[in-house]
Amino acid sequence: MATAKVYFRFSGEGNGWGGAQGYGSSNMADNNGAENHAERQAWREAQKKLQSWYDNAHENFDGSPEVKIWVDQTICPQCKLWMIAGVLRNLAAFEFKPKLFVEVKSGGHTRINEVTRDAIWEAGMSDHNGTLAELSAATTIRD
Secondary structure: OEEEEEEEEEOOOOOOOOOOOEEEEEOHHHOOOHHHOHHHHHHHHHHHHHHHHHHHHHHHOOOOEEEEEEEOOOEOHHHHHHHHHHHHHHHHOOOOOOEEEEEEEEOOEEEEEEOOOOOOOOOOOEOOOOOHHHHHHHOOOOO
16 A cells, blocks of 8 residues: 655754645555555646645745645556656646645655756656656656
């Protein structure tokens, strides 16, 4: 079973991500499609709250907005591509342009990376750690 949560914060808040804004859970053994993986469920819930969170909080903070997707297992290639191509595109539509981070807790380790089109993720975060071009060639994105 995979669990995912989505958090919002402003840079400069230290480690204070606050409470989860979205939550997802999926059982990998049930052969569910990638569109129902935990991180996608959590994002669908959280993205509906992002604009109002920003509107209500930005005047109290000097930093830039950040979004973190936390997952308790490695991320499949489809979901990694979805984060790069789908979630980044969604975030770019917001006028306040939040940065996206992914945190993976797997194998007794916690790893965090900023998600960008050019970032190579640390080993152990995803089942595919290549470049975006390599990932795109090997994976079909579905949502």
